[in-house]
Amino acid sequence: MNPLIQLTGVTKTLKGQEEPRQILAGVDLTVNPGDSVAILGRSGSGKSTLLSLLGLFDRADGGQYLLNGNDITSLPERKAAVLRSAEFGFVFQRFFLLKHLTAAQNVAMALVNGQGWLPARKRKAKVMAALEKVGIAHLAKNKPTRLSGGEQQRVAIARALVREPKVLLADEPTGALDTETAELVIDVLLAATYSGCGLILVTHDRQHADRMARVLRLTDGRLSRANERVLT
Amino acid sequence: MIRMSGKFRSSLIIGGQGIRARKLRTLLSMVSLFLGVLAVIAVQAGGQVAEKAMLADIELQRGIDGTESLYLPQHEKTSQIVQETLQGKKGVSAFGSTQITIGEPNTTPLNPGGSSFDPRYSSFGGSGRYTTVCDASGMCYGKPVDEKQPPKGAAIELRTTTMIGDIRQFRPFRLVSGQWLDFDSAPSMSPQIVLNTAAAEGFKNNKIPAELHVQGGTKNATPRIVGVVDDGQGAYSATAYVRADELQNWAPAEAKPPAAAGAGKGAPANFGRSSGSGGLSSVFLAPGSEGIKQTLKARLAAAGAEVDGMSSQRTNPKKQMESMLNLMKIIFLAMASLVLLIGVAGILNVGLATVGERVEEFALRRAVGTSRMLLTFIVLSETLLTGLLTALAAIGAGVIGFEVAAMMLSGKLPALADMSFPWEAGMAGVIAGLVAGLLGGLIPAIRAARIPISTVMRA
Numbered sequence A: 001m002n003p004l005i006q007l008t009g010v011t012k013t014l015k016g017q018e019e020p021r022q023i024l025a026g027v028d029l030t031v032n033p034g035d036s037v038a039i040l041g042r043s044g045s046g047k048s049t050l051l052s053l054l055g056l057f058d059r060a061d062g063g064q065y066l067l068n069g070n071d072i073t074s075l076p077e078r079k080a081a082v083l084r085s086a087e088f089g090f091v092f093q094r095f096f097l098l099k100h101l102t103a104a105q106n107v108a109m110a111l112v113n114g115q116g117w118l119p120a121r122k123r124k125a126k127v128m129a130a131l132e133k134v135g136i137a138h139l140a141k142n143k144p145t146r147l148s149g150g151e152q153q154r155v156a157i158a159r160a161l162v163r164e165p166k167v168l169l170a171d172e173p174t175g176a177l178d179t180e181t182a183e184l185v186i187d188v189l190l191a192a193t194y195s196g197c198g199l200i201l202v203t204h205d206r207q208h209a210d211r212m213a214r215v216l217r218l219t220d221g222r223l224s225r226a227n228e229r230v231l232t
Numbered sequence B: 001m002i003r004m005s006g007k008f009r010s011s012l013i014i015g016g017q018g019i020r021a022r023k024l025r026t027l028l029s030m031v032s033l034f035l036g037v038l039a040v041i042a043v044q045a046g047g048q049v050a051e052k053a054m055l056a057d058i059e060l061q062r063g064i065d066g067t068e069s070l071y072l073p074q075h076e077k078t079s080q081i082v083q084e085t086l087q088g089k090k091g092v093s094a095f096g097s098t099q100i101t102i103g104e105p106n107t108t109p110l111n112p113g114g115s116s117f118d119p120r121y122s123s124f125g126g127s128g129r130y131t132t133v134c135d136a137s138g139m140c141y142g143k144p145v146d147e148k149q150p151p152k153g154a155a156i157e158l159r160t161t162t163m164i165g166d167i168r169q170f171r172p173f174r175l176v177s178g179q180w181l182d183f184d185s186a187p188s189m190s191p192q193i194v195l196n197t198a199a200a201e202g203f204k205n206n207k208i209p210a211e212l213h214v215q216g217g218t219k220n221a222t223p224r225i226v227g228v229v230d231d232g233q234g235a236y237s238a239t240a241y242v243r244a245d246e247l248q249n250w251a252p253a254e255a256k257p258p259a260a261a262g263a264g265k266g267a268p269a270n271f272g273r274s275s276g277s278g279g280l281s282s283v284f285l286a287p288g289s290e291g292i293k294q295t296l297k298a299r300l301a302a303a304g305a306e307v308d309g310m311s312s313q314r315t316n317p318k319k320q321m322e323s324m325l326n327l328m329k330i331i332f333l334a335m336a337s338l339v340l341l342i343g344v345a346g347i348l349n350v351g352l353a354t355v356g357e358r359v360e361e362f363a364l365r366r367a368v369g370t371s372r373m374l375l376t377f378i379v380l381s382e383t384l385l386t387g388l389l390t391a392l393a394a395i396g397a398g399v400i401g402f403e404v405a406a407m408m409l410s411g412k413l414p415a416l417a418d419m420s421f422p423w424e425a426g427m428a429g430v431i432a433g434l435v436a437g438l439l440g441g442l443i444p445a446i447r448a449a450r451i452p453i454s455t456v457m458r459a
């Protein structure tokens, strides 16, 4: 069976204000279905850059990216949009909910792709199922301004799950939450892996990282196994 | 509801959500666009009204679009042949002119020559009693001919159009009161007369004895005035309309009227000799009456009339007017477009500012799988909907303005009275709104689609 994700020697150079800087200098990464991977690293080490390559927001300069065994290293944007919609779910540190939409409408947003929208009834069923999964179906009609931070992030996770993605990419999803709420969010993310979804979690929190099956560290543009957990 | 492809429908729905989320902003965009769209609507409606009013006027004077007028040769058999040929035919009408006088016999009428009673125009006309005199400076004017005239009396002279077949199918006179001539019945012994508004005015304001005299005739009759029409000549002349066959009862030389079947036997010998005595001088033909025209020519030629010189002429007022109206419309539309452009600049301004503010939203939409194309549609649909809303508001304002203007002007422009807001103006408004939405939304939409998705990671 093909791994879900297989990166080999992926490089990325970003052109900053000054001279171009190589952020990723040959990243290798394999993720299987149901796998959960934590990525640690200093601020500015390139964790978000790596996620944006994985999520096809951007393309690598070199190396190879296989998704389900298919080479998508230099996929044209039109096809990338289709994959983003069909295969990936994203959760960000800031929740990025649209203020003018209700929780349900925010989730439904992810059901729009290049082809348009699902029919209204199917859409509604999927949205409610996703909200159910994160435990806030009862808040479906609320606008984000009337939700707590944890609730907002759970709406964002429902938005990521509503397409039933094969890969969940989470960039510091707990960064803006208190410890207890953060635990809850990690629970929800991990629950998705039980049904075969791959999870890649970028975090600064070692405890959250340790709940993942594997913990990697990004240093000098490369991924390596993180040190043994520090006992507290 | 129209079924649209999911792509357009979803972008319209999402665009609608965006509009609802930013009501004040949408309102401001609409305000900036409103005048421009209204200007386009006004130009289109104004052009439509002007065209209709002008067309109605020209049609009254010269015949509806496509009418062919044929001038008849002067021959003693002309009227008889025309009458026989036209008998029972559709889409054709022959007419001539004569003068009739109603009122005290052997007096000079109140309006010599059948001129209008409007003092501004009454010096025109008076054929035979006026002559044109030019002075040393080259100025010419009408001067009454110094001939022995009977004393003035309570009589009105009418320039009279005699007809075979209904002339109103070519010149759509508006019925003011009473009814139009009945062309279907057998010719009556007392001729039906329809007056134009000027003539009717004359009869209303003066006590006129009911005695009718046909120019050149010797017997007087009792006129039967059945109706009043606006023939577009009201300002210039007092006019009457009669059936040629009915007028023949009082025609010169005591001519007997021809049988309804049109047998030539009883036709008067001198009928048609001159236009002054009720002879038929022209024929109006509807498009596609080529056959009748050929028959008429052949029969006139057989009778020995000079048909080579028979000239015909087709009126197409629409075509004549169109070039001028179009030029006017283009000039006005150009001005309206300028106003519209200011509105477009307003939408564009708001749109660009909004894109700057909504960078995250757009990046997020792309991140969750919305394609570039669809995102462009979403942003465009917001401005298109704004343009459409503006168009609806402007059309509403246009309809109200139109109704008010029609109410105030209906006295002066009777053609307006039964006109409703032209749908073309509404269409023009919708198109203007959509074009403005497109122009104002395109650049913001393209910018929105170019926002890098990884923006969501760095925010």
Ligand SMILES: Nc1ncnc2c1ncn2[C@@H]1O[C@H](COP(=O)(O)OP(=O)(O)OP(=O)(O)O)[C@@H](O)[C@H]1O
Pocket (backbone or CB within 6 Å): A014, A015, A016, A017, A023, A041, A042, A043, A044, A045, A046, A047, A048, A049, A050, B458
């Ligand atoms: N558009 C860009 N152009 C040039 N350089 C960039 C751009 N975006 C980010 N960088 C640089 O790339 C480096 C990696 O950034 P990245 O966001 O991947 O770091 P990170 O590991 O996610 O950090 P953090 O933990 O603070 O989120 C940073 O030094 C940043 O300054």
Ligand SMILES: [Mg+2]
Pocket (backbone or CB within 6 Å): A047, A048, A049, A171, B457
């Ligand atoms: Mg980051």
